[in-house]
Amino acid sequence: MLAAIYIEYIVGTIFILLYTITILGLVLVIITENRNPLKTISWVVVLLLAPGIGLLFYFFFGQDNRKQRIISRRTYKRIMKRPSERVLAQDKCAVPKQFQPLVTLLNNTNQSSLLYGSDIKIYTNGTDKFRDLLEEIEKAQHHIHLQYYIFCDDEIGNQVKNALMAKAKEGVQVRVLYDDVGSWNVKRQFFDEMKESGIEVYSFLRVVFPIFTSKVNYRNHRKIVVIDGKVGFMGGMNIADRYVKGLAWGNWRDLHFKITGKGAQGLQSAFLIDWYVVSKNLITSRDYYPVTPALGDNCIQIATSGPTGQWRTLLQAAIFCIANAKKYIYIQTPYFLPTEGINQALQTAALGGVDVRLMLPKRSDARSANMATHSFIDDMLKAGVKVYLYEPGFLHSKLTVIDDSIACIGSANMDFRSFEHNFEISAFVYDTTFAQKMKKVFQHDIHHCEQVIPSRWLKRSFKQRIPESFMRLFSPLL
Structure with a gap:
């Protein structure tokens, strides 16, 4: 009896010792990663005050991926250089003096080209946005690239899905990318139907428990649509009924934009980079970057950011x-x-x-x-x-x-x-x-x-x- 108690005591002591070493080791790792001090302090507090929950949360949400690259520099540059090709004379547009260094900043950190002459339509409600989106999908002749954080299996979601499936059956290239966590509640059958109609569909950073739990914290929040390399949509709206019908306690006030012209090709590059990450299919053909006329007197830089890479x-x-x-x-x-x-x-x-x-x-x-x-x-x-x-x-x-x-x-x-x-x-x-x-x-x-x-x-x-x-x-x- 005493021997059993003694063994239990020894095992318990070893467990507590190993657990303590693990927690203190993680605290040391977090400190030496030289993160934002506020973020470092938050994680240290969580790990020390609630070590059990803190350890679980760290593996889900805390790992730092700044030094990782999800795409090679060479491949990234090959895709990003496309919008800047076939530059027109009027592409040398004026940028306010106080923001000229910003152009350089975005180019140095993101290889973001200055794109001239786009028409931008503003949407402040989902009704207008989805009406125009469905109209542009119907007009597509070569390709449709669609990427959303949330793609719901509801009335709006099925309208978009059916429109995409119809175009795929006509021979239009359709590629769909959705975030695996953002669309967690959507049954796989919803996306399988699209695949069966000829649409290429991928989830971004798919989460498979318990092996890849750290991916939960790094999500693709982008909303991008590009049609024939000429028309693009971007902004804050996902694909869901709430952007049209609102919530039980009020309306859903949002902003979204249709970009026609050269600016759409900046969205194209952003999509194709994410597409390469999930599919390993590198698309750089000029067919996806057609010549577009100047439709306005503005300049646009499309810039992306994420948890990987050196710069924020x-x-x-x-x-x-x-x-x-x-x-x-x-x-x-x-x-x-x-x-x-x-x-x-x-x-x-x-x-x-x-x-x-x-x-x-x-x-x-x-x-x-x-x-x-x-x-x-x-x-x-x-x-x-x-x-x-x-x-x-x-x-x-x-x-x-x-x-x-x-x-x-x-x-x-x-x-x-x-x-x-x-x-x-x-x-x-x-x-x-x-x-x-x-x-x-x-x-x-x-x-x-x-x-x-x-x-x-x-x-x-x-x-x-x-x-x-x-x-x-x-x-x-x-």
């Missing part, structure tokens, strides 16, 4: 834009969990006299993220940032417009996840007319917002502040 392109670009604003910065985002760089840049701009306005949803679909957001609002208000809370429903729009000179549109939220964990895409549009249009969109939405009054907000009860401040500790992980 979209984070660096956002900080640059904010730091170089002279008159105003208008931002719409559904989640505001800024990195320290973004946080300081916005406060510095506001304190320097720039009119900084931030629009957020009053009610969110993610309660924990919304609570953490509230703690960051304190910092903004104290610096003089004007904060607006959208009331009719959920604001899912991602927009930054600055000085009537540049507008940044795409899939990225103003949070750690978009800037550091997700594969995202944004278009930087250098054009006064387009920037003014996006400014008007923002100003129109202000009429549906409640402006946060600093004297009231900063007097929130201690009981309310405590959970908000606590959730802020985990903002890099949300």
